[in-house]
Amino acid sequence: QVQLVESGGGVVQAGGSLRLSCVVSGRTFYAMGWFRQAPGKEREFVAAISRLRDTTYYTDSVKGRFTISRDNAKNTVSLQMDSLKPEDTAVYYCAVGAPWKTVASDEYQYDYWGQGTQVTVSS
Numbered sequence: 288q289v290q291l292v293e294s295g296g297g298v299v300q301a302g303g304s305l306r307l308s309c310v311v312s313g314r315t316f317y318a319m320g321w322f323r324q325a326p327g328k329e330r331e332f333v334a335a336i337s338r339l340r341d342t343t344y345y346t347d348s349v350k351g352r353f354t355i356s357r358d359n360a361k362n363t364v365s366l367q368m369d370s371l372k373p374e375d376t377a378v379y380y381c382a383v384g385a386p387w388k389t390v391a392s393d394e395y396q397y398d399y400w401g402q403g404t405q406v407t408v409s410s
Contacts, residue, residue, distance in 0.1 A: 289313035289399045293381050296404030299371055303408070307366040309381030309401055316383035319357050319364035320344075322394060323377035323406075332392035333379070334366060344391040348374075371408045378403040 295307040307321070320335030334355040335344045343355055354367040364381055382397035389396060 291401035293401045293404040298407045304369045311362045317386045318384045321366045323379045325377040335391035373410045
C-alpha cells in the first residue's frame with residue numbers, strides 16, 4: 288500500500304523559509320512533485336523532479352526561491368522554500384507517479400497524493 292506523509296508546514300513571516308518533506312512508503316516512483324491549493328483557488332503545480340534528479344520543473348512564480356530535491360535511498364522528496372511571500376500561503380501536497388506522459392505540471396500525471404500540509408506566510 289502506497290502512503291505519502293508530508294511534514295514541515297507552519298507559519299512564517301514574509302521573507303522567511305520553510306522546508307517541506309514527504310516520505311513515500313510502499314514503492315518507488317519516477318516522478319515526484321509538489322502542488323498547492325490556496326483558499327478559493329484551484330490546486331496548482333509548484334515543482335517536480337525526475338527519479339535520477341536530472342530533470343526539475345518549477346512554476347514561474349517560485350523559480351529562484353524554491354528548490355525541489357529527492358533522496359531515493361530514503362524515498363523522500365523535499366521542497367526548500369526561501370523568500371516566502373504571502374501569496375505562497377496554501378496547503379501543499381506532494382504527489383508521485385510514473386514518468387510523465389505529457390507535462391510534469393499536469394496533476395493527472397500523478398497517481399498518489401499526500402494529505403497536505405498548511406503553509407501560512409504572514410505579511
